[in-house]
Structure formats: C-alpha cells, structure tokens
Amino acid sequence: QGEMNDFVSSLRSQFETRYAPVQWKKELRDWSLDEEIALLQEKIDGGSLSVKQFQQEVARFFHRLDDYHCSVLFFSTEASSLPFLVKKVEGEYHITYIDESKLDTKTFDIAVGDRLISFDGRAVDETVKELIRVPDGASPLTEQSLAELTLTNRRGSKAHICPKGPIRITVEKQESGKRNSYELVWSYSPELIQNPLVKMGPKGYVSPFDVASKNPQLKCNIDMKVAGFHPHSLGEKQTYLPPLGSIVWESPYEGNFHAYIFLTPEGKKIGYLRIPHYMFDEKHIEELAPILARFEQETESLVIDQLNNTGGNIFFLYGLLSMLTDEPLKTPLHHMRLTQGDVMLAYAMLDALKAVSNNDEAQMIWGPTFYGYPVNYQTVVLLRNYYQHMIDQWMAGKLFADPIHVYAIDTINPNPKVRYTKPLLVLINELCFSGGDFFPGILQDNGRATLMGVKTAGAGGYVTAQMPDNLVGINLYSLTASLAIRQDGTPIENLGVSPEIYYELTKEDILKGFKPFAEAILKAVSEL
Structure with a gap:
C-alpha cells in the first residue's frame, strides 16, 4: 500500500x-x-x-x-490479439480487416464484410461496451471506435485484461446469411516483468527499461495504434480509401507520403495527399514541397486525407499549413499552466535571444526554416514576447496564464517558395487526435478548407509527460498543460472540430470497399 x-x-x-x-x-x-x-x-x-x-x-x-x-x-509485456478487426455500422458489427498471414480464409470461411454475431459466447456489443473507456464522454464515436480496435487487440501496457487460449466466434456470411461458428486462439505474449513489490527488491528500484529514450509525445500517440500494418490502424501511410479516380501521377512508393493526381469523370485533375500524423521533421517538409508545387501547377483542387491521424509536432503542422495558403492563417490561443520551471526557462531563453538582432543571426541559429516554418527576425520577436508573457503572468500570480499563442505565433505566414492556393477538401473522423484536431480547425477558422467526415476526437492542448520512479509499474503518464481556444472562443478540448459535409461510414462502404465514400468525396470536390 x-x-x-x-x-x-x-x-x-x-x-x-x-x-x-x-x-x-x-x-x-x-x-x-x-x-x-x-x-x-x-x-x-x-x-x-x-x-x-x-x-x-x-x-x-x-x-x-x-x-x-x-x-x-x-511496464508490461503482456498482449493478446486476434487477426481481424470489426466496426459497428448501422447497428451491426462487420469485419473490416483480416490478417490472412495469421488466419487462413480457406480453412475459416470468413471474409471482409461478414457480420460478427457473437464473441466468446456473448453479443459483440456487450463486450465492446465493457471496453469503452468513457461511456458518457463528449466524443461517443471516438470511444466506440477505440473500443472496436481494443476488442481484438489487448495490451497490459494499457492495463487491459489480456485473454489467452481458445475463443469461439460466430460469423454470418454476407452473401448467403449462413452462420458459422469457429474456435480461434488468442495470439498471446506473456508477462515477463515480475511484480516489483514482491520480487524486485527495496524501494528505489529503477526499471531497466530505458524510459528516458522514449519521446513521450510519440509514445502516447503510437500507443493508440494497433499492432501490425493495415489501413484501418491509426497513423498509417495509407488508409482504407480506394483510388478516387484514374491516377495519372503518383509519389514514389518508398516516400513517406502517399500522394497522387487523378482524373475525375469530367476530366478534371485533382490532387490527393495522405497525412497520417504530424510526427515529422524538416526533411519531411522538404519531401512535401515538390509534391505541393506539382499540385499547384497541375490540379484544380486537393483532397487531404487525415483520417485516423494521431497528431504530433506543432512546428511541422504549422510548416505544412504555410504551404497551403497565400494568406496568413490565424492560430488558436492557449491558456497555459505555469510552474517555476517554465519561468526559469523563460528567463534563460530571453537571455539567449538578446544576442539576435536581425534575420541573418536568427537563421544562423535555426536555419532558414524550423520544421518547415520560415525563420526570420520576426520569429525571435515572437519568442521574446512569448517568454516575457510567462514571466509577467507568473509575477502577477497567475498560475493559469491568460491566453497566448504557442510561442506567440499568432499567424502562420505563407511559405516564401511553395504555396498551394486552390480549393481544399480535408477528410476528418473520430480518430483524429491532437494535431489531427488543430490542422482542420485552423483551416476551418480561416475559411481555407471545407471539412468532410465526422467530428474529430477533441484533444485540445499541448502535452507534458511524467516518468516517475515507482514500484507499481507506471511507465509514464501525460497531462494536458494548456487549453486551446479557437477563433470563435470555444475550446477544442472535447468539442473537437465538426465538418461542413457530414459523412459517416455505412454498411455499403464496408461491403463495397468504401466506394460509396469515394463517390461522396468526388461529389464534394466537384462542388468546391
């Protein structure tokens, strides 16, 4: 105890x-x-x-x-998984993905689109409801989708109960309506880490896991992913969308971004760009620049697919936005929670920034861009204002600071070299988190894009992580250290970002390889 x-x-x-x-x-x-x-x-x-x-x-x-x-x-190595995923559409659970390297569909007559009737002798919905983290949460679609992913992917690192041994499922064939029951076996990895309170010695024990090498922001985002690669996972390079038309140009397969130009039935050239997350850096901005330059020259509009986007680095996000506009974009304000550490850092940064007096000196420190965001003397002025704001708020006794833009960047200026200026359609859903909320929110607040899909998850602030030494198996935990406010004065937290064009996946989407969704996207693009 x-x-x-x-x-x-x-x-x-x-x-x-x-x-x-x-x-x-x-x-x-x-x-x-x-x-x-x-x-x-x-x-x-x-x-x-x-x-x-x-x-x-x-x-x-x-x-x-x-x-x-x-x-x-x-800290846990225990995990369990089954080689398929399901999604609830129109009140029924349908199989959306099968890992055929682990489930022989010749032996088990199961196919994508089939209906899952029972799971371990129970109605599927009963088990899924038990896996919902916040039954009365502000984002029920997000909770439902996360529970669906968890149904066949359990991890001790998230305090899940990890089943092992056989499990019986009943599946209804989509075409014939015939029901078959099968016994599968959970793929199980045992717990290798002994209970430290019993086995691992005196208080003060430090786990051999190299927690210091883990990026907390990346770790928290990646933890939402399902093990393995498939288009329904989070933060993947490609999603479940089929090609939106006849492809006339496509980015190299080995690149980090899936992008192509396609022809509509009317013969219009439209661009497609997949943004899986924002955990990228400077070199990835350099990879995107020629793609967007090509789109500007050759296309009439652009579809940005950020479905299942897990968020990431705010500077990369701002750098990308700078290449999607020819007008400055306003950014959200943040209420920050301050500590002495923040104030000490602010004094140190102000001292370091005193020596910078022009564009050349600013670029000597950071280079011409920082994560794709253009650097100049104005950047330094903004940073000074940001750190001075921290000090002023602390001296005024305000631990919950008055709102300010992150790093005082109140507007994202257009990139000096690459600017995509044509209409944008951005695809969003309930599995867009953090940067996946901010990116469409900024575009919407500035009237720069039309959003299509369903409301984003609503993770509205920046994150700090704690890695406490302890003997109760805590690896790390993260806290929201700011509350972001949109241009209309509402928070992103819990409320998320809602689309102008609502589209929720249907049973027909699953049965027809998401072609109805693709057709709806084409219709929306034609009306931009």
Whole structure:
C-alpha cells in the first residue's frame, strides 16, 4: 500500500500543478480532482489491491477525465490479439480487416464484410461496451471506435485484461446469411516483468527499461495504434480509401507520403495527399514541397486525407499549413499552466535571444526554416514576447496564464517558395487526435478548407509527460498543460472540430470497399 499511496500523492501534486483544463472539465463533466483522488484512495484503503488491479484503477482515473492527451502506460509485456478487426455500422458489427498471414480464409470461411454475431459466447456489443473507456464522454464515436480496435487487440501496457487460449466466434456470411461458428486462439505474449513489490527488491528500484529514450509525445500517440500494418490502424501511410479516380501521377512508393493526381469523370485533375500524423521533421517538409508545387501547377483542387491521424509536432503542422495558403492563417490561443520551471526557462531563453538582432543571426541559429516554418527576425520577436508573457503572468500570480499563442505565433505566414492556393477538401473522423484536431480547425477558422467526415476526437492542448520512479509499474503518464481556444472562443478540448459535409461510414462502404465514400468525396470536390 505504501508504494500505491506514494504514487497517488505524487499524481495529485502533478495534476494540481500542471493540469490546465481543470475549470473546463468542471463545467463540462462536473469533474473534481479531490473527488477522483478520494475514489482512488478508497480502493487502496480496502487493502486487497494487487499491482495489476491498482494499475486498472489508475487507468480508470485517467479515463474519467475524458481527455485523450491524458493517458497512462504501464511496464508490461503482456498482449493478446486476434487477426481481424470489426466496426459497428448501422447497428451491426462487420469485419473490416483480416490478417490472412495469421488466419487462413480457406480453412475459416470468413471474409471482409461478414457480420460478427457473437464473441466468446456473448453479443459483440456487450463486450465492446465493457471496453469503452468513457461511456458518457463528449466524443461517443471516438470511444466506440477505440473500443472496436481494443476488442481484438489487448495490451497490459494499457492495463487491459489480456485473454489467452481458445475463443469461439460466430460469423454470418454476407452473401448467403449462413452462420458459422469457429474456435480461434488468442495470439498471446506473456508477462515477463515480475511484480516489483514482491520480487524486485527495496524501494528505489529503477526499471531497466530505458524510459528516458522514449519521446513521450510519440509514445502516447503510437500507443493508440494497433499492432501490425493495415489501413484501418491509426497513423498509417495509407488508409482504407480506394483510388478516387484514374491516377495519372503518383509519389514514389518508398516516400513517406502517399500522394497522387487523378482524373475525375469530367476530366478534371485533382490532387490527393495522405497525412497520417504530424510526427515529422524538416526533411519531411522538404519531401512535401515538390509534391505541393506539382499540385499547384497541375490540379484544380486537393483532397487531404487525415483520417485516423494521431497528431504530433506543432512546428511541422504549422510548416505544412504555410504551404497551403497565400494568406496568413490565424492560430488558436492557449491558456497555459505555469510552474517555476517554465519561468526559469523563460528567463534563460530571453537571455539567449538578446544576442539576435536581425534575420541573418536568427537563421544562423535555426536555419532558414524550423520544421518547415520560415525563420526570420520576426520569429525571435515572437519568442521574446512569448517568454516575457510567462514571466509577467507568473509575477502577477497567475498560475493559469491568460491566453497566448504557442510561442506567440499568432499567424502562420505563407511559405516564401511553395504555396498551394486552390480549393481544399480535408477528410476528418473520430480518430483524429491532437494535431489531427488543430490542422482542420485552423483551416476551418480561416475559411481555407471545407471539412468532410465526422467530428474529430477533441484533444485540445499541448502535452507534458511524467516518468516517475515507482514500484507499481507506471511507465509514464501525460497531462494536458494548456487549453486551446479557437477563433470563435470555444475550446477544442472535447468539442473537437465538426465538418461542413457530414459523412459517416455505412454498411455499403464496408461491403463495397468504401466506394460509396469515394463517390461522396468526388461529389464534394466537384462542388468546391
């Protein structure tokens, strides 16, 4: 119990110090840190929690926040999976993907589009509902989709119960309506990490896992991915969309971005660009630049596919946006949660920036661009304003700072070399997180693009991560350290970004390889 109490005490301290959307969560969900900590403490005081059970209670604490930036990961090697995925459409669960390297469809008469009737002797919906993290959350489609991914992909690192052994499923053939039952076996990886409270020695033990080498932002995003490559996973190079038309040019297969130019039935040339996430850097901006330059020369409009986008680096995101406009784009404001560490950093950065007095000196430090975002003396002025704002707010006693743009970048100026100026159609869905919220939100707020799909997840702020030394198996946890505000004054957190053109996947999409979705996209493009 001592280790559990120690962790809960440190968790409370971090939330009191760092968590920015406290008041917003109170208004939206009547959330209270005191009440949530008391619930967790009550479980510990019962005196019978195992480490695994404690981890599950900690996971529930994070889930009840209804905040996709707030997550916790545990040290665990345990995992279970089945070689297929399902999705609920029109009240039924249909198989959307089969890993045929692990499921012989000649032996098991199962195909994409077939209906899953039962799962381990239960109605599928019963099990999926148990896997939904926040039953009353602000983004029910997101919760449903995440639970569907979890149904056949469980991980101890997320405090899941990982089944092993046989499981019986019943599948209804789409064409004939015939039902067949099959016994499959979970692909199971055992837990190799012993319970440190029992086996691993005295307090102060540090796990041999090299947690310091992990990028917390990347880790939290990638953790939403399903193991293996397939077009329904998160953050993949290609999605489930079929080609939107006759392809007349396509980017090299070995590149990081799937892009092509296609012909519509009317003979118009339209561009397509897949953005799987924003965890890219400077060289990837350089890869995108000639693609967008070609699109500007040859196409009449551009479809940007950011379905299942897991977010990432704000500077790459701003750099990409700078190449999609010929007018400055306004960015969201952020309420930041400040600590002494932020203020100390602000003083250090202001001191370092004193020496920069012109464009050349700014570019000597950062180069001509930073993650594709153009660098000049104005960049330095903005940074000075940003760090001075931190100091001023701290001196005024404001731990929850008045809103400011991240790094004081209030507008994204057009790229000096590459600018795509034609109409944009951006595809979004419930599995677009963080940068996947901000990218379409900025375009929408500035009237630069038309959005199509369903509301994004609503992860609206930037993230800090904690990697605490402990003996209860906590790898890391992340907190939302800012609350982003759109141009109309509403937060992105929980509300997400809603499309102008609503399109939710249908049963026909799954049965026909998503051709109805592609046809709807073509119709939308023709009307831009």
